[in-house]
Amino acid sequence: MGLISNIITFVKGTESKKNIAEVEDMLLGSGLSPSLAFSISKALQRSFIGASKRDDILRTVRETLQPLVVPYTLQPLQPDTLHVLFLLGVNGVGKTSTVAKIAYMLAKNKTITKQSMLFCASDTFRTAAVEQLSVHADALDIDIYKGTRGQDPSAVIYASLEHAKKEKKTLVLIDSAGRMNTRKDLMQQLEKNYRIIQKHVKVEELETFVVVDGNSGLNTINQAKDFNTLFPVHAMICAKYDGGGSGGAIPNIYEACSIPCAFLGTGEGYQDLMAFERERFLDEFLS
Incomplete structure (x- = not known):
């Protein structure tokens, strides 16, 4: 019921x-x-x-x-300009798979070609994180820039953006290292990542998304608030959304820090990512 x-x-x-x-x-x-x-x-x-x-x-x-429940739409991509999507979130929310799903959606919708995108595997500390993104890159036929195990994520991001400019890429999707929002030292590392990105692209060409697990309850509020204090978060992506109580994170986070919602992750497949639609969401949440 x-x-x-x-x-x-x-x-x-x-x-x-x-x-x-x-x-x-x-x-x-x-x-x-x-x-x-x-x-x-x-x-x-x-x-x-x-x-x-x-x-x-x-x-x-x-x-x-x-x-x-406010929808967010990606900024238009200009062919001769480098754009960056920077994904944040605590460990286990699904950032890496979400990077792949966004790329799949953009390519399928013909927003951008696969050849114009680059994955940046900056999560060099989590076991198999780079390998996981590499599997997605191979499956989707998208180039990837990888660092080495334990390498400074900021160095990987810097090198990936230099590589993207050299190869005339249009979009870099950065899979950041999962960071517990309660660890100040780890959050400061993300702040350093952001500063590196700012040196390569203009503010209007950088979009930052916080990925939250819709089943994590009220914890998502503090996660979003803490990331948003480091630098502006443009939108949230609610992963593991099932149309029920997992949707509560969306109004909760907007009430707490005015972060709109860009996408809903509805499954494990590349196709299981949908743009957030206000009326459809309310229909499902209140049914």
């Missing part, structure tokens, strides 16, 4: 004002943050006391969430 159906079943024939805590629990169970759950439950309480019409409840919840 979906979120709206659960709420309707509960409030039908009852005084919702007396049971507002129960409604908040349902909203929390859908993956929403405590502050959002409180806001929506209060909006419901103001809109209807003891009401049970589905349309009324759906409209109230949808109107509360709508400003917090």
Whole structure:
């Protein structure tokens, strides 16, 4: 049973004002943050006391969430200009596979040719990270720049951007090293990576994405906030999205730090990445 159906079943024939805590629990169970759950439950309480019409409840919840689910569109790529997509995230969220999925989508949509893209494997510390991205590069027939095991990620990024300019590439997709947002020293290394990129491309040619695991609950809020304090994060990518509670991260993060959503990762295949669409998301989340 979906979120709206659960709420309707509960409030039908009852005084919702007396049971507002129960409604908040349902909203929390859908993956929403405590502050959002409180806001929506209060909006419901103001809109209807003891009401049970589905349309009324759906409209109230949808109107509360709508400003917090904001889509982001990639900047247009200019053929004679180098662009960079810099992917961030903690370990295990799916950054490496997301790099491959974005490249697949761009090539399939004819936004850019495979020959114009370059993967940068800067995650030189995680076991098999470079090998994993290499497998994707081979499968998709996209060039890759690789560092050596344990090499400074900033040095790899610098060399990859120099290589991209020499080879007249249009887009470099950087798979950054997974960093725990609670480790200040490791986060500072990402800041160094960002400074290196800034020396090669203009600010409008650099887009930074934070990849979050939609099933990680409220942890995603602090992850996004901490990365966003280092440098501007343009958008989030919600990986491992299943249309249920995993979508709560999207309004939660926007409420906390105004980061819109670019893509949803819906599976393991290269084709399992979709551009974020507000109305479609709300339909699924509230069904």
